[in-house]
Amino acid sequence: MKPAAIRPDAGPHAASLSPNVSGSLSVGQGASRECHGTVTDEVDTVIFQPSCSPVPLAPESVPMPSLSADPSRAGEASSFALLDRDHSILSFNERVLDWAHRPEVPLIERLRYLCIVSSNLDEFFEVRAAPHLSAGSAGDRKGTYTVESFERLSEAAHTLVARQYALYNDELMPTFATHGIHIVSHGERNPAQRKWVSEYFEREVRPLLIPVGLDPAHPFPQVANKSLNFIVRLGGKDAFGRENPIQIVKLPRVLPRLIKMPAKVSDGKTLFVALSSVVRAHLASMFPGREVGDFSQFRVTRHSDLAVDEEDVKNLRTALRQGLQHRHYGQAVRLEVSASCAESLASFLLAQFNLPPQALYRVHGPVNLARLTQLIDLIGEPQLRFPPYAPSFPVTLSPVQSFFERLQRGDVLIHQPFESFDGVLAFLRESVLDPQVLAIKQTIYRTGADSELMDLLREAVRRGKEVTVVVELKARFDEEANINWAEMLESIGAQVVYGVVGLKTHAKMLLVTRREGKQLRRYGHLSTGNYNPRTARLYTDISHLTADPALTADMEAVFVHMASQSRLPKLNRMWLAPFDLHKNLVARIDALGQAAASGEPTRIVAKMNALTDEEIIGALIRAGQKGVKIDLIVRGACTLPAQVPGLTDNVRVRSVIGRFLEHSRVFYFRHGEDESLYLSSADWMNRNMMRRIELAWPVTDPNLRQRLIDECLVAYLHDGRDAWDLGGDGIYRRVDHDTHPGEAGASPAIEAHGAQAALMGRYASRGNHRDASGN
Structure with a gap:
């Protein structure tokens, strides 16, 4: 008898667990959760209680911009407009940042999520920003990248960065202080602490610093990608009687960005000093005989995507190794400075890096929040962390069997x-x-x-x-x-x-x-x-x-x-890209659309990291318009406009952000009683389909297939804690279990605690009850 997997006759939100598994995805005692490489609290503590209300994204009245699709590729669905991919990436980072806002998440882990967003933004600028910046500088008004696209993206990025630093300054650092953990500024240090910092500077930092004064013989130095630097304006004259007021101080990467102060000067607290604060406090001693005026830390981000013409090189490995040497000095795309940086210094730096004013980010804190991961490593307070999660040995294997x-x-x-x-x-x-x-x-x-x-x-x-x-x-x-x-x-x-x-x-x-x-x-x-x-x-x-x-x-x-x-x-x-994977996916989706148009029950549920391929999106929209019920679990970038009345009523898109980074790709197709499920290395993106060797392969064993349906698809469709649904206005909204109850047949544990927590509980329970034979 066929298992009652995903009901083909149900609405786009419906999906039930099979009878023999329903309710078994529950959270057991001692299970824990994680998001993007971090670990969370036990289920019977407050962290597993549903949030009273979701933290809103950037203003909900501002949806993601749309881009027109290519009508020749979209077929019957030619009138739709795609959501903007880069804004969708920023929206994903808003969803990650939401974890840093949640008061029920342990404090160190909240900081970790903040650092993850900062690291993600670095990569976003390194890979995605250059064409927008070039179009903005050139004044382009037509095409994918324009002045308008650059200005919209810049505004969205500035908003996200402002939310990061507001959270850092207004919530996280004050909360750390209540636990006796401080990053102490120069003005807050007592005499004993200032003495220790001064000795540290002389011993560990000064020997590695060589300020560079700018004059015709000393042009603006090469500044490496994402490195920490200071710009200083000096008064008076140098040793040769010249004024050359601008000095650049590079801080080597080998120096730690945070230094833990010893117990003897910490007054029983856990105190740290930032490297930038240490250098700032000793700028005057670095320029004897000169008067230190305006100064600021700064950091430049550069385009870092390697471009090697594989058809035109004799040895790809050698060409790439040479390219790596130049990656640190690519086109500048972003400049970060202290919020108090003088306008004249900021303008000077923008001119040196050939950047427009929109590429300047004034930040209220360290110019690289990602380096605060050092703080996470230096704090030894287990109560501020998620309890560790130990995965079980695979339940269907035995350690003693071949x-x-x-x-x-x-x-x-x-x-x-x-x-x-x-x-x-x-x-x-x-x-x-x-x-x-x-x-x-x-x-x-x-x-x-x-x-x-x-x-x-x-x-x-x-x-x-x-x-x-x-x-x-x-x-x-x-x-x-x-x-x-x-x-x-x-x-x-x-x-x-x-x-x-x-x-x-x-x-x-x-x-x-x-x-x-x-x-x-x-x-x-x-x-x-x-x-x-x-x-x-x-x-x-x-x-x-x-x-x-x-x-x-x-x-x-x-x-x-x-x-x-x-x-x-x-x-x-197997389906193999770039040969038949794309073609077979579109054909399978179109075939289900034809079946649905004939009144036959159909269903598509697919889980992936990103969905941006226009032809696949067109096929999904056509199939939905013909009656196919479609659920898409897309972690990150998604340019399909879901839940648009009259266009994609039958297509739902949801993103799940949990303890672990969602990375599996699972594609489910159902036509009547005939169901197929594919695993894949590929996301539904043009690059994966046309410019990569990618695989998709079927899981034909009915028991294994049902397990994947339950664990990778159904559980996520019923997630009432960590899921975000994409609305017809292009805005993601977090599902609130209190106000958005799940459908009939859903596991209460999944609804209340999320899919990942339920799976952790399931496997923790199994692992605890297996003997050496794997039973």
């Missing part, structure tokens, strides 16, 4: 981080140590600078196995680590390839070939996320272990294609 024996009985899913990534490492470890394993093939996108997985691959080479690694050198901000891994593996004899020219290899695959009697058998691992043990503890992802001959044959074909550049054969089950 993976090869287990996979011969059927596929295995690992739901990270509720289940441990150690299961994946254990599979690779067994493959490396097994003398019957002859070959290992793996893709590497982001694995980190220190990786047990890479050590295992190195050991596999040492043991004489054929190791082929497809390393993506262009993984943004991980280029250097990947280049280093590639060089290491090549040096010991592994076969290292860099994918297909012009395409990023974003697919996540591990394929093991093993001799079993007189035949060779393949075992594979596919994933929605990276082979990175650190992010595997912080991101939600699905790992799929399989010995299915059809699926592993597809994996082999893709590896051969990437290594040899040979023609790709027709695959059995």
Whole structure:
């Protein structure tokens, strides 16, 4: 009998758990929560009580701007206008910032969310701001990037930054003070503290500082991306009788941005001083014989997206390494200064960096909130943190059973981080140590600078196995680590390839070939996320272990294609970008639309990180207009205008921001009693579909498929705590369980505490009751 998974005949908001699972996603005693790499409180404490009211985003009367879609690609839905992608990214950061506003969240974790938003904004400016800035400077009035788009984006970014610093100054720092934790300014230090700071400056800081006076022989120095600097205006004359009033002081990155004061001068409190405050207090001593006038700290953000013409370089690895050397000095896109910075100094800096006034950000506090993560590391107050969460070993695996024996009985899913990534490492470890394993093939996108997985691959080479690694050198901000891994593996004899020219290899695959009697058998691992043990503890992802001959044959074909550049054969089950993934998705959506138009029950539920591809959006709108009930769980950027009357009444978009960063991609399609579910490495973005090697593959085992429906889709559609719904006006509003009760059949625990907390409770309970055999 078919499980009652997601009802195809229900409205766009409806989705019920299957009978055998309904209500089982409950929060158990001692479960905890996390958002974007942070850890939260136990369920029986106040943190799990629904908020009385959501913290509003920027003014609700200002929706995200829209952009016209290409009518030729949208078909019957040609009249719609897309939401603006960059404003949608900023809106995502507003939703993350909401966690920093919540008083029920432990204080250190609130600060962590604030730092995450600051780090996200840095990357936003490094990657997304340059074309808007160029259009604004050039006075462009037509096209995707215009003067108007630059001004709107600048206004939204300034609003978000102002909210960050208001929260930092008005709520977080005063609350830290009630716990005896202070960042002490120069004016607040007593004589003993000033003496200690002065000694620290002379001992640790002054030897590393070389002020640069500006004159014809000393032009404005190169200022590295996101570095901390001071600009100082001096009175009087220098040693040669010249006035040269402007001095630039660079603060090296090796210096900590926060310094903890010793107990002997802290009066029983936990006191810190900011590096910028230390330098500011000693500027006069750095310029003897001169009078220090106006001064300010400043920080410039530069465009940092590497552009390498792969068709025109002989060695991609060498070209990228050279490009990395110039990344720190790309086009300036943002200037941050102290709020009190004199107008003359701010104008001078804007001119030096060739920036318009809208690119200036005056901040009431440190110019880099992201560096406050050092404060998080230095505070040892456990009551101000989330209790740690320990993922269980995968519930369908046994630590004492061979993976090869287990996979011969059927596929295995690992739901990270509720289940441990150690299961994946254990599979690779067994493959490396097994003398019957002859070959290992793996893709590497982001694995980190220190990786047990890479050590295992190195050991596999040492043991004489054929190791082929497809390393993506262009993984943004991980280029250097990947280049280093590639060089290491090549040096010991592994076969290292860099994918297909012009395409990023974003697919996540591990394929093991093993001799079993007189035949060779393949075992594979596919994933929605990276082979990175650190992010595997912080991101939600699905790992799929399989010995299915059809699926592993597809994996082999893709590896051969990437290594040899040979023609790709027709695959059995996989959809592969840039070949047929996009086409098959659009065709599947259109087919459901035709079925719905004929009166047949249909349903689409898809979970992803971003939705910006115009053709897929057009297909979704067409299908919704024909009667398909569509729910889209999109964590970040989404340009589909949901819930617009007469256009997308049947399409709902929701974003869930929880303890962990939502990262899994799960696509569900239902036509009558026929249902299919795909996992994927790809978001529904043009870059993923057309400029990357991406995979989507079906989960055919009905029990595993139902598990994914319940845990990755239904749970999130019923989330009454951490979900935000996108309205027809382009504004996200947080779902309030008190005023927005869930639908019939929903688990009360999910409604009240959120999907992630419920899943943590489920797996904590399972993990606590498993013996060594995995039962």
